[in-house]
Amino acid sequence: MIVLVNPAFEASQFEALYRVANRQQHRCYVAPMFMSITSATDDATGIAFPAGRFLNTLFERPTSSDAQATAIKQTPGHDDGYITHRLHGPAQDASAAHSAVCDGWTSGDKLLGMTNDELARAVTNNKRLEVAQSQAFIAGLNAQRPAPSTWQRKFCGGATLDVEAKDGVVNAQTLVWNVKADSSIIDGHGDVMNPALLDFVRQMFGDTDLPDGPDHGRSACDEQ
Incomplete structure (x- = not known):
């Protein structure tokens, strides 16, 4: 999985990858191969970048559309x-959100204050809870037939991910994700070490290494 955070390049360079990925339809959940995450409060890419591009593109003319x-x-x-x-x-x-989603899970900011055996136990417990949470989500998603056009996923720590609809058309199983995050996950351009962001990215990376087995609901999904 390739992850970009607050990428600063024009969307036209992303378009081809986005469209090719959306042509692929997957009956079962597959972890994304590419995930771009942008803060809603990132003024560097949200304000400064388009201002600069406005000057650079004064003499450019789009060939197709607005x-x-x-x-x-x-x-x-x-x-x-x-x-x-x-x-x-x-x-x-936050504590209520943690217990509601993954009881006993320890947030990244609290892990920073731990050492030695306490840290090892917390990390091991987090991994167990995160795997269980991911397996439950994936199994539930794969069991739905026909495949849902949209879904909502909750992560240990209380973060919530929603699939965005485009003109009523959604490819919820695309391998290329372009995620818009609110300020509690990443605030501005330089907040790349926000524990909430790291917790989310770690759990997404975990999807690529989940153990095979019936907990994924994968076999039932493949048989459809």
């Missing part, structure tokens, strides 16, 4: 035409 005119000025994370998912942070009462 959408392309926007895509040559905006980054993928700030061009709504290419957003595939919306990521929201936990509720105000």
Whole structure:
């Protein structure tokens, strides 16, 4: 899985990858191969970048549509035409959000204050809970027939991921994700070490290494 955070390139360069990925239909959940995450409050890519591109593209003319005119000025994370998912942070009462989703899970900011055996136990427990949470989501998703056109996923820590619809058309199983995250996950351009972001990315990486077996609901899905 390739992960970009607050990428600063024009959405027109992302378009081909986005469209090719959307042509592929998967009956079962597959972890994304490419995931771009952009903060909703990132002014560097949301304001400064398009301002600079406006000057650079004064003499450029889009060849097809208004959408392309926007895509040559905006980054993928700030061009709504290419957003595939919306990521929201936990509720105000973080401890309640943690226990509601993964009872006994330890957030990344608390892990930073632990050492030695305490840290090892917490990390091991987190991995167990995260695997169980991921397996439950994937099994539930794969068991639905026909495959759902949209879904919502909750992660340990309280983060919530929603699939974004585009003109009523959704490919919820695409391998290329373009995620817009609110400020509780990543606030601005430089907040790349936010524990909430790291917790989310770690759990997504975990999808690529989940043990095979019936907990995925994969065999039933493949038989359909």
